[in-house]
Amino acid sequence: MRLEATRTAKLNKHDDYELVIWTCIHGGAHLANVALHKLGITEESFDLIHSNIPGLNRTVPPDAAGMLATLKSIEDLGPRFVRGPEPIKPQDVESCLSAYSRVKAFAEKLMNG
Numbered sequence: 001m002r003l004e005a006t007r008t009a010k011l012n013k014h015d016d017y018e019l020v021i022w023t024c025i026h027g028g029a030h031l032a033n034v035a036l037h038k039l040g041i042t043e044e045s046f047d048l049i050h051s052n053i054p055g056l057n058r059t060v061p062p063d064a065a066g067m068l069a070t071l072k073s074i075e076d077l078g079p080r081f082v083r084g085p086e087p088i089k090p091q092d093v094e095s096c097l098s099a100y101s102r103v104k105a106f107a108e109k110l111m112n113g
Contacts, residue, residue, distance in 0.1 A: 028074050036060075041061075
């Protein structure tokens, strides 16, 4: 994914933490949509913007629900550190990147299945 390639090649995860978080939010949403399509939970014409927008209005399997909860944990960093005044700590960035890796691994498993 180009967002991830740019993030890893050009951004410093601590100095550029706002962009790192944003690329994880945006890239994670794309990966979540791929996973939801592959699982047949959503049609290819339906994409989430965030983990809960628009609402799915249906039950999802526990593994997909877990992936969406992981994406939500990344999204929750935006108001705190990208748009908010809370000071960032290195472990916050590491947590974001770890969560993104889990969302990515879930989607890749389905894509490469």
